[in-house]
Amino acid sequence: MSKHPVVEYTSEASWAMVEDKFSPYAKETLSKLIKFMEDEVYPAIKVAHAQIPEDPATRWKTVIPIVEELKSKAKKLGLWNLFLSKATLSGYAVIAEILGRGGHFAPQVVNCSAPDTGNMEVLARYGSPEQQKKWLVPLLNGEIRSSFAMTEKNVASSDATNIRTSIKREGDEIVINGHKWWISGAGDPRCKIHLVLGKSDPGNKSAYQQQSIVLVPADTPGVKIIRPMKVFGYDDAPEGHCEIIYENVRVPLGNLVLGWGKGFEIIQGRLGPGRIHHCMRSIGAAQKALDTMLQRVTDPAKKTFGKFLYEHGTVVADIAKSRAEIESARLLVLSAALQIDKYKAKGAFEGDRNSQSGILNVLQFVVPSMALEVVDRAIQSFGAEGVSQDQELASTWSGLRTLRIADGPDAVHIQQVGLKELKRVPALVQREKEMKKKQAILMEKAGIKAHL
Amino acid sequence: MSKHPVVEYTSEASWAMVEDKFSPYAKETLSKLIKFMEDEVYPAIKVAHAQIPEDPATRWKTVIPIVEELKSKAKKLGLWNLFLSKATLSGYAVIAEILGRGGHFAPQVVNCSAPDTGNMEVLARYGSPEQQKKWLVPLLNGEIRSSFAMTEKNVASSDATNIRTSIKREGDEIVINGHKWWISGAGDPRCKIHLVLGKSDPGNKSAYQQQSIVLVPADTPGVKIIRPMKVFGYDDAPEGHCEIIYENVRVPLGNLVLGWGKGFEIIQGRLGPGRIHHCMRSIGAAQKALDTMLQRVTDPAKKTFGKFLYEHGTVVADIAKSRAEIESARLLVLSAALQIDKYKAKGAFEGDRNSQSGILNVLQFVVPSMALEVVDRAIQSFGAEGVSQDQELASTWSGLRTLRIADGPDAVHIQQVGLKELKRVPALVQREKEMKKKQAILMEKAGIKAHL
Amino acid sequence: MSKHPVVEYTSEASWAMVEDKFSPYAKETLSKLIKFMEDEVYPAIKVAHAQIPEDPATRWKTVIPIVEELKSKAKKLGLWNLFLSKATLSGYAVIAEILGRGGHFAPQVVNCSAPDTGNMEVLARYGSPEQQKKWLVPLLNGEIRSSFAMTEKNVASSDATNIRTSIKREGDEIVINGHKWWISGAGDPRCKIHLVLGKSDPGNKSAYQQQSIVLVPADTPGVKIIRPMKVFGYDDAPEGHCEIIYENVRVPLGNLVLGWGKGFEIIQGRLGPGRIHHCMRSIGAAQKALDTMLQRVTDPAKKTFGKFLYEHGTVVADIAKSRAEIESARLLVLSAALQIDKYKAKGAFEGDRNSQSGILNVLQFVVPSMALEVVDRAIQSFGAEGVSQDQELASTWSGLRTLRIADGPDAVHIQQVGLKELKRVPALVQREKEMKKKQAILMEKAGIKAHL
Amino acid sequence: MSKHPVVEYTSEASWAMVEDKFSPYAKETLSKLIKFMEDEVYPAIKVAHAQIPEDPATRWKTVIPIVEELKSKAKKLGLWNLFLSKATLSGYAVIAEILGRGGHFAPQVVNCSAPDTGNMEVLARYGSPEQQKKWLVPLLNGEIRSSFAMTEKNVASSDATNIRTSIKREGDEIVINGHKWWISGAGDPRCKIHLVLGKSDPGNKSAYQQQSIVLVPADTPGVKIIRPMKVFGYDDAPEGHCEIIYENVRVPLGNLVLGWGKGFEIIQGRLGPGRIHHCMRSIGAAQKALDTMLQRVTDPAKKTFGKFLYEHGTVVADIAKSRAEIESARLLVLSAALQIDKYKAKGAFEGDRNSQSGILNVLQFVVPSMALEVVDRAIQSFGAEGVSQDQELASTWSGLRTLRIADGPDAVHIQQVGLKELKRVPALVQREKEMKKKQAILMEKAGIKAHL
16 A cells, blocks of 8 residues: 655544545645655745845845746646645645645745735635736736735734724725734735725624725825834744735725625635634644654754763653644644535534534634644754754744734633533533433432432 | 434534444444433433442442343343444444443443453454353353453563563463452452463563463452552442452463463554543543533532632633543544554554554543543532532542553653654655755755855 | 751751741751651551541541550640641741641641641630630640531532521520531541531621631531542541531520621631641642652662663653742742741731732642642552552542642632732833833933834 | 832742841842832833844944943942842842843843853952953953853754863964854954853863863954854844854963863853842743733723723633742742852752752753743733734743753753752662651551551
8 A cells, every 4th residue: 555645744644534535636736746845845945035135125125036936836837726726625734734844935836825815715705806807816826915904003903893994985985094013915025915904884783794895906005014013033024014004095996895894704704714724834834843853853963961862851752742732733623624624515514512613713722832832842952053043943933923813812712612612501401401310210219319 | 414413422523534434324323322321321320339339348249230230221222242343443432432421330331341342352353262152252241241460569560571470381270370450340249250461481582472361260269359459549349450369370271362472462452442442431531521510610509709600710711621622632532543444454554653553652641631631620610529429520530540550651652652753763864865955956056155 | 067857858948948937946846846757657657547447337436546646645745736836837837848748647646637726726816715615625635626617518618608507596595507518527536516607697788797607516416417528539537528417506605706797707817827737738748749759760679671760751850840849839838938927917918919818829729739740740650559549649639639629729719819910000000101201201312213 | 117119029928038138238229229220221121122223234233322321320329240249149139030120231231141240250250360350350340241152053062061162272372263153242342252161171081171261352363253143033133142163263371261171160150140140030021021911911902802801711810820930930049049148158069959059950940931931921911912023022032932941951950850859769768668667566566467
């Protein structure tokens, strides 16, 4: 029995779980992707980083040459827009793990990076033909990039109803005023379009129908990029996470997406698959960190006190725990993807404790924390080199750290999962009551007196 | 789409993972089992406990009436020896979780309790026709019970080569001398046969061919049950975990199992499925504890300071974590069972990091610890009642605690998983080397100097 | 420089912290106590356990001979009622750690066991001369024992205002009706007096003036001991933790303690020193578990796979963590005791985040959890023997587990500490505001524009 | 009773522990320091950061104006070189916590920053009069800065015997060749002197007498600063952590410190107080993070879903745990400082489990991990702002993260503490043996048979 090469990068357990969801064609695509990553993409990552100048004057104007070259190659190989392919979500999840081993760049190379993926899905599902022609087509071609402007400064944005940016119709135009930050990708010279979420109907009695989404070309007058936000010292140039002021920004009425008051509906639909994507990329990053750690602790050049690093203290136990935690998390995400595939129609999930949203909340608070822990152990095994620019570990850690915040803080997801569990109580109480009734009969029959 | 009732007890995620491994017949059996548990078994557990007298004089002579009644019913319903059925291991795993909600008794009722399951498998696979007729048949009928005498007093038994019990041939007889303890089930009046592991060839140069297994009827002269060992104050009467001295115990030559020096081979084969079984039962116990906790923290009678318990502090977060941890562990065990089903032939597993043994070691150190944590949280939600005889939680916890020791301490499994991971290093180093070669070419081409 | 023997049992760090609080006499008493423990008490513990019969008929009528002998010896040596001596609380804390190494019995031997200590303090501080003569004197002499009846069945007792037991005056008598459980010590034949907390004025508008405490002789008609509650299978006979119904129990008016409505005040005063006591005993138990573990993992008879246990996996790390955790906890408790000594007058603590109550809440959620963890590691190092009756570890663990509940669940203490911290906010905000003002001036002076 | 202002920044518990070690003068100095920090230093931190240009061309040539101003003020106030004052180490520890609230800059302002403090101690204790005149005096005056060149590239430097830099005498000169990295402070234009550790006698049979330390002026030909190392993206300019090649660097013979082969002795003496210093600074950083978090979670502007942040999920519990963990760690460090003060003479510590080195190892693996956890919780409470340049939290976290590596990785300290504990075993075994003997006599006397 010949093994698929993906097993070397992931695990037999997970492959056994999803293999039968892969058509022969999908298996071949996966093989091709892995080969492309090994031959071209993974070796190019250091080069890509080096092609971003330190000088603030040019840093933010960079289109990284090697990334553009690789994009052409990927397109020719048919390794392009894989997230949109007819493959199942569980199938793409496996791909996302492979991409997650290649940092920021691997997903770009195959046109599968956030926030473009989510934006393309929005435009494909909700965009007008004109919107699609103007923005979706070049996005699908990898000619431009995009950003999603949601988070606002000085607003507790884990509660989307707090959004303050104003979106108003004035005649044939829409006028946007707001102060956003952490708008990922907006620093990139290739970023040509912002999807801006704001309040168009603040008086609406439904808190979920007050928001709309508008397409704002990046070069519209009034779009002011204030500064890049840094994450633990990293600015992630040229994409960046920008603070942006939208000041009296005017766009034509046709730039409204889906309709007035549809903002909340759009962001809800955008979240689900996105969570699977970034969770699987996190798992790829964690698995890669473990692979790196394994090499470090067996490196004869790093012996101390006459022993390999792995012969000291808790190193072997740390490795074992990492292996177990990665495997558990991977199965959890794949199982969520399988469920979504199974019950594709949205309706099938609602009101169920194992619903899309419940299980996705679980992923959200489990996976990034797990990955952070695994990467931190790898950092520790590298000593000072681990926190430095000479290993990817510190920047990987830093990127993962934002995932505990970006999509709502852990606490929100934990709370939602807990409250969803509480919804099972009436059924449990009913079951217990029936059990107790039967028990009472049996107790009496057996002549036993109960204390409770 | 109508849901299988098992989803109420387990989760949609896990059912989505294994549903297609269930034939319609298997699904029906599972439904029948759940109904039987709900109608007859779960309500009988308190009765069963009450039917064990406190008085030491009669306590150890008890055959629990209600358990025997239920066994008859189960047999009639075809819910019998389910572990041996043609169903897959992943299929039985789901059943084991349901049984795990019913403490000691539920598995007994359907003739699926340890150590009988393992012993029946040994006799079915390795027993002679005479041995099978004499011991396997009544075991399969639930007429007798059995024990497996391996662990020895004052011997570090996580290393089986340390075993000291002597097994010697003298003419047509085998003579056994040894001091065992923690022999589960040996206190039970129904326990009629011991499978005793000892050293028959201590001089053999292979440490793994020195051991043999011999069948010792419980009433053979020289079999001395010294005392029951207690686990956190529980004696688990009438089965118990006994200290036993075998003093010049003589049995006929025909009581040797499989052959001289085959002891190690037999215990190895015995372990794999057993681990899946007790891990899934542990998950059932944990899920039940969570279900119990959910009811407690929403009980209006338990409000403090004007609030439901779940409205205080970290209760909701504890519930969410428990849900996530149970789900992860469940998927891990099911995925291990799926793998074993897939590569049934033993050979397919060896030498692979994801092999039966590797993944089973992962289960072993992950699942009991997880279940202990979940049950401990439930205990905490019950306050003093949680540690008492009025809830099953404390005894459940105590039983789970032994699983971190019984099948080798956690540390052994952790170590094995870690060392198995280290075996991946040569392949990783090779891959890295090739990547670095390609990277160097790209770096040069791009005119970049590297620091490392 | 000669070292005090206490350093061998505790640590230099803690001794450096409190040594100057010990007078030469106190140092000598401490030496004498340690010698008495080593020579007489610690070696007697196994004997004491063995002198409690298993037979339910006699088990609860036992006065343990060796304990009574040791009490006489202790009294002669002046090692008696040490908790009441003129020594500081920090001084007694050190003693309590030494006693904590001797399980249930060591504190009894020197007349320092709960709940007698708290009850004696109550009677000494609040008792009438008659009450003192009748109950305090024999308690101080160790002739009788006592219990404190507070916790009620089916009542969330971590909120003492939930108490339902009724205490009513009828003429010259007080009539008590209530259903209590977990009344420690009430099973003991020597237990002659119950301090019963109940509601005497349920209509009082202050929730803290509705309760009174009444002295109820154990043999008063209507005092019905229903059953002993078990803790993880242990009944802790003969003292036990009893379920008790008080049914129309009548006592003379003179049995009211302090006055009507003073119940809450009395229990508040009772808690503080008691927490220091049981926390230090827990630390003694944890330190003893670590000492035991150290011996186990270096025992040549327990080698596995050719290595000492300490040479495997994470054992050394577990030991190091245990050492660090015990030391931290010990310093925390001693520092709390020092504070109480320093600000003896109650008033000095109130309204301060480091107050008696704040720091005592910290101890309450930190120390028992720490001790449980340390003991659990020791159990693990002993394998199956660790959970059994052959080591004290399992029963020690079980006793410690109740401390996370008995004095209010962890969650309550955590909540209180957190809320107390929040009280610091106004001062912090003020400080921050002033800092920001100065910062703004400096920023302007330096010609820097701020983003925030 | 009026409280010392330090209590507002630390805790009553810790102040109760050390107050009597403070003379009235020391108390006054402490008050003065706190006032200076509040009035001048803390408000200047943002300014200081802003005065470091982003432009790589000037960034590393910066002498921060506001820091130099504050140094003058501090000197005038007598708040200068406090680490060297006659105060006790426990006294300075309290000061170090206050300084730790002020990031990199507060310690510089009072001339108490690493690595200068350690270097000044080395020069004061071991330097020749010429060395002291030339380097110690300007260091004490804060006119120059210094670095300590120990860690080497591609060398497992947690084992100092691995050092490879060569130090050779050639006539009247010393020639140094080596490749160092992570040399903190070497990027600073004020850094005028490097203390370089290397091997002068690699053939010496004692691994601890092969090393020497040589003073190398920063402008000596052959001293090549290659690049700054980054820590999680931060370069910590202008001080930096530099990679340096020493290529045929020649200095006069008089630049040898203490004598040939004395390198190891010098670094050992350098470590102890340094650990107390950075542990207390870490505690200051953690306490400040908690103070910041408290303000955030009570900020009305950050309400979500109608509630304050502290009313959600586990926030209050996180605060309580942080409070408890900071307090424990603080007491641990202060108690270590008290011990060092008490047994000043080095001899008193050796061979004792509670020795300087043992307890310092405990601090080393407990304190930074604790502080990281506390800061991480604070980051989480700030959401995206927490990981950004707008709060100090992320850079604080990043600095703390290196402490788990810089002074030897956690694992080394854990191992040393564990092994030190094992040294107690012979005494424990002896004690246990004597106890067992006495127990056996008592058992026999009481007529009890033992199982073990």
